[in-house]
Amino acid sequence: MSLHDLLVVPLGYEFMRRGLLSAALLGVSGGLLGCVLVLRRLALMGDALSHSLLPGVAAAWLLFGTSTTALFFGGLVAGLLTALGSALLSRLTRVKEDAAFGSLFIVFFGLGVALISKLPTRLNLSDFLFGNVLGVGPSDLWLAGLVSLVTVAAFVVFFRSILLETFDPVFHRATGGRGGLVHLGFLTLTVLNLVAAMQTMGIVLALGLFLLPAVSAYLWCDRFLSMLLVSVALALFGSMLGILISFHAGLASGAAVVLCLGVIFIGSALLSPRHGALRALRGGYAR
Amino acid sequence: MDQSPPTIIRFSGVSVRYGRLTALRDVSLEVPCGSSTAVLGPNGAGKSTLLRTVLGWQPLASGSVSIGDAHPHHARPRLAYVPQRQSVDWDFPITVRGVVDQGRYPSLGILGRAGAADRDLVDAAMQELGILDLADRQIRLLSGGQQQRVFLARAVAQGGDIFLLDEPFSGLDLFGAEELTHILRAWSEQGRTVLAAVHDLTLARSCFSRGVLLDTGLVADGPIEQVLSPANIDAAFRRGRCVHGRAESAAGVGDAP
Numbered sequence A: 001m002s003l004h005d006l007l008v009v010p011l012g013y014e015f016m017r018r019g020l021l022s023a024a025l026l027g028v029s030g031g032l033l034g035c036v037l038v039l040r041r042l043a044l045m046g047d048a049l050s051h052s053l054l055p056g057v058a059a060a061w062l063l064f065g066t067s068t069t070a071l072f073f074g075g076l077v078a079g080l081l082t083a084l085g086s087a088l089l090s091r092l093t094r095v096k097e098d099a100a101f102g103s104l105f106i107v108f109f110g111l112g113v114a115l116i117s118k119l120p121t122r123l124n125l126s127d128f129l130f131g132n133v134l135g136v137g138p139s140d141l142w143l144a145g146l147v148s149l150v151t152v153a154a155f156v157v158f159f160r161s162i163l164l165e166t167f168d169p170v171f172h173r174a175t176g177g178r179g180g181l182v183h184l185g186f187l188t189l190t191v192l193n194l195v196a197a198m199q200t201m202g203i204v205l206a207l208g209l210f211l212l213p214a215v216s217a218y219l220w221c222d223r224f225l226s227m228l229l230v231s232v233a234l235a236l237f238g239s240m241l242g243i244l245i246s247f248h249a250g251l252a253s254g255a256a257v258v259l260c261l262g263v264i265f266i267g268s269a270l271l272s273p274r275h276g277a278l279r280a281l282r283g284g285y286a287r
Numbered sequence B: 001m002d003q004s005p006p007t008i009i010r011f012s013g014v015s016v017r018y019g020r021l022t023a024l025r026d027v028s029l030e031v032p033c034g035s036s037t038a039v040l041g042p043n044g045a046g047k048s049t050l051l052r053t054v055l056g057w058q059p060l061a062s063g064s065v066s067i068g069d070a071h072p073h074h075a076r077p078r079l080a081y082v083p084q085r086q087s088v089d090w091d092f093p094i095t096v097r098g099v100v101d102q103g104r105y106p107s108l109g110i111l112g113r114a115g116a117a118d119r120d121l122v123d124a125a126m127q128e129l130g131i132l133d134l135a136d137r138q139i140r141l142l143s144g145g146q147q148q149r150v151f152l153a154r155a156v157a158q159g160g161d162i163f164l165l166d167e168p169f170s171g172l173d174l175f176g177a178e179e180l181t182h183i184l185r186a187w188s189e190q191g192r193t194v195l196a197a198v199h200d201l202t203l204a205r206s207c208f209s210r211g212v213l214l215d216t217g218l219v220a221d222g223p224i225e226q227v228l229s230p231a232n233i234d235a236a237f238r239r240g241r242c243v244h245g246r247a248e249s250a251a252g253v254g255d256a257p
Helices: A003-011 A014-039 A043-052 A054-064 A068-092 A097-117 A125-130 A138-157 A159-167 A169-174 A179-196 A206-220 A224-249 A253-271 A277-281 B047-055 B072-078 B096-108 B116-128 B144-157 B174-189 B201-207 B230-244
Strands: B007-018 B021-032 B036-040 B062-067 B079-082 B162-166 B193-197 B210-215 B217-223
Touching (some): A014 A206, A159 B096, A169 A179, B021 B047, B036 B174, B036 B201, B047 B072, B047 B079, B079 B144, B096 B144
Parallel strands (some): B036 B193, B036 B210
Antiparallel strands (some): B007 B062, B210 B217
16 A cells, blocks of 8 residues: 555545544644643543533434534533532532542433434444544534634633643632632533544543543653643644544544554653653662 | 831731631731741641631631731732642652742733743742752752752742741751751841741741741740740640540641641
């Protein structure tokens, strides 16, 4: 197979151009968001959040059909309900926040699966869960572009607030920062990106596009800005490569992207010169 | 009596509650300008709450706090806060300079660009704390004492004259604690006002000229030797032991952070 077959032939298809562009746009914003998820130790919460979007999306589909806007708001409402609900549960009852989140998201996910099993037959549950690049329509592309733009703009404008709130929330608060607002804005951006990535990546796998590039970058970088940039670069590279592989190998697109990024992550975890496993096994980096 | 310098922080009948729990009860005190004061007391006595009240981030149930003549919110540029060292992740991808730069963020606002003047302030702060040669190092690769000096340098870079330190000695080894003692003594000679929550009474005696002893209410306030009289220590620490049935060491030495 020539390079032409590998790279140019897929671009001849409209759906592949859309899929690649959508993956690239969400790779940029997902790479940024992932860094904050990793550094604030919210990785598992992000995973739970992504699962909880399903009932919102399914309900929107049942009520309004294939409208991207409806799916988007359905997912947004379900995600925010889970986040707010678990915050309330942990304040008002004895249950701690992680248990509250874990319990709520699994209930939401179950509800989502139940709703989808009632949907008209032409819809495939696995497309929702694991992504199907064939399903990326023009309106999905607009949504991905908009969400990506908003995320990048938020990181540029509020860079200092995001850095302070991620590194040292107490100092941020002491200097008059609005920690709660930054956190809420961050959760909203995460939900927006998860919903936008649903078509290409699937609900279950979308978080991989955020998390894996960030945690790989974390292994290589000792500065916040360089971690952000490396994470974005890895997300771009891994997502586009994954989409191409899914085309040639006939794989679910979300799975192909996550596998590509997974190889990068495992390679980084082993080989990173300062923070990798091989270095630690040789006794180089004292913890 | 010595001639007293002007008051810089004034608490008048301040009470703070978290739900039904009273964290500070009717505290009135004055902190003289340029003094170095240890805020002392058993766990839960309101040491951290008192610092947060000075920062103006704690709603008051009653009373008032003033900095100079202003409300804490309007005095923010004068205040520099140093959180507990254990409150941050030292694996964070950031260098020493990156942390000290944060001291300038409040003055820069959201979009203001850091200029030459900001860079000079950051350099001067690192120079003062002796960490300029570590500027490009990732913060995990520092000793405990060096990490504490990074936080102090960030506070100096803020450009205020009132320093609020939350348990600055916790987790420091003997050498680190000695180093910090020297720095704090130098600060008070330079006329900087320091207010620090401290749980180790021995360190408090050697490092601070004044003390505020709390047990949610104010037990004593004044020169450190008078504040730490056996009767006062007994009054502040014994009640906590009876109520919680815990063997809390009255001297607070070796207390876990």
